[in-house]
Amino acid sequence: MNLKSEAFTDSNKAMSSYLSPLVREIPSSGIRKFFDLVGSNKDIITLGVGEPDFTTPWHMREACVYSLERGFTSYTSNAGTPELREAISEYLNEQFDVRYDPKKEIIVTVGGSEAIDLALRALIVPGDEILVPEPCYISYSPITSIGGGIPVGIETFAKDEFKLTAEALEAKITPKSKVLILCYPSNPTGATMTYEDWLPIAELVEKHDLIVISDEIYAELNYGDKHVSFASVPGMMDRTILVSGFSKAFAMTGWRIGYTCGHPDLIAAMLKIHQYTVMCAPSMGQVAALEGLRNGLGEKDRMVEAYNQRRRLMVEGFRDIGLECHEPRGAFYVFPSIQSTGLSSDEFAQRLLTEAKVAAVPGNVFGLGGEGYLRCSYATSVGQLTEALDRIGHFVEKVKKEG
Structure with missing residues (x-):
């Protein structure tokens, strides 16, 4: 006997009608969707998901x-164990002067992604515009939309080393602008910002009364000048929600x-959401993180040096192939x-994968x-x-001969 209601005979149509229109309209992750095509093919070299090896x-x-x-x-x-929060406080003060x-x-959150979600949900009033320099991490705009905000992209360019400029930012600010999301070092471009780069951005943040969410998950992966946290710029600490992990x-x-x-005040509001949704970050993970801050900085530095070696290999490799490639000074991506x-x-990506x-x-x-570029992780x-560079070189040579 079929106990299902006749109303659910066409289950796909019926069930999808229950979904929030905001969720229905959000596209699936472009990264995950592409890498689902990779499957378990052992012949494929993956330069895709941003995960340390x-x-x-x-x-x-x-x-x-x-x-x-x-x-x-x-x-x-x-909020996390007192010991870990104290260690994070000391670490940020010693490393980044905040x-x-x-x-x-x-x-302490369930990854940096939860922290970004908490910040946006705590801040957004439906209709608020959230400024997002692009190309950028793919989650900012969807999370903004889920929260009822309006993501506003700010295009950055290779000629500027993919840095956010004050001119580009000011051109997109309107009376509805409320939050500026920053991610430097950048995923996907590897771009970084210096103290001098931050000053005119800070002036606009102050002038237009913006709150900043500064995603600094790649702060330690910096291969030029030392990372400068936006929160360390004079007058910006109270306006900045720093995210890392x-x-x-x-x-x-x-x-x-x-x-x-x-x-x-901002952290208290975010904590309300955090305690109702996840309660706390995993206790055993907090133990490991605390050990990392207390005794793991040497290993961290050795991993960063390995990434730096690979970074130079990839930039030189792409240039030798004949593809323009700006020098990324942070994260572990070339663009x-x-x-x-x-x-x-x-x-290009589809043919590179199949051929x-x-x-x-x-x-x-x-x-x-982002159109006209390719993100390659060197992790x-x-x-x-x-x-991979050898295969890409032969592929590019083949494509140019076709033209």
Whole structure:
């Protein structure tokens, strides 16, 4: 006997009608959608997902195991363990010259992604415009839309090293502008901003009374001048919600431990949402993160040096192939131009995958300014990168002969 109601005979149509229109209209991740095509094909070299190829250092894993053996498996404080928040406060002060009160101004989150979501949900009133320099991390605009905000892209250019300029920012500011999202070092371009670059941006933030969400998840992966947190610019600390975490620099992607820092009033509002949605970040992950801050900075530095070596290899490799490639000074991505091939980003990426067995992300999925580029992660071995460059070189040569 079929117990299903006749109303659900056409289940796809019936069930989709229950969904929020905001969710229905949001596209699936361009990165994940593309890499679903890769599957388990072992012949494919993947330069796609932004994940370190290093394993979390052993002493951090061991600290987690020991905590489990001692039965440390319960909830922590909603904001995270006091010890980890204190360590984060000290670390940010020592490394980036910003100081936050661990009791009132820091929340340990489920990755940096939750922190961004918390910040936007705490701030957005439906109709608010959220300014997003692009090309950028693909989640900012969808999360903004889910929260009822309106994402406004600000195109950045290779001629400016993909830096946000004051002129480009001011051109997009309207009376509805409320939040500016920053991500430097940048995913996908590897662009960074200096103190001098930040000053005119800070002036506009003050002038137009904006709040800034500064995603600094790649702060430690900086290969030129030392990373400058936007929160460290005079007058910007109270206006800035700093977001970071342990995924990239400490090779802890699967642990899902991030953090957010800011003015106590903003953090208190974000904590309300956090405590009702996830309660707290995983306790065992917090233990590993604390061990990383206390005893893992040496391993972090060695991983960064390895990325730097790979970065130079990739930039030189793409230029030798004949593809223009600005020098990324942060993160672990290169963003070469493929415009000289005459192919669109989607066409290039699809053909590169099927014909050369190399997976990379088409630049157009990252928003304005991304068309005509390809994002390649160098968070993989030198051997794999060298082979990938060889395959890409032969593919580009083949495409140009076709033209």
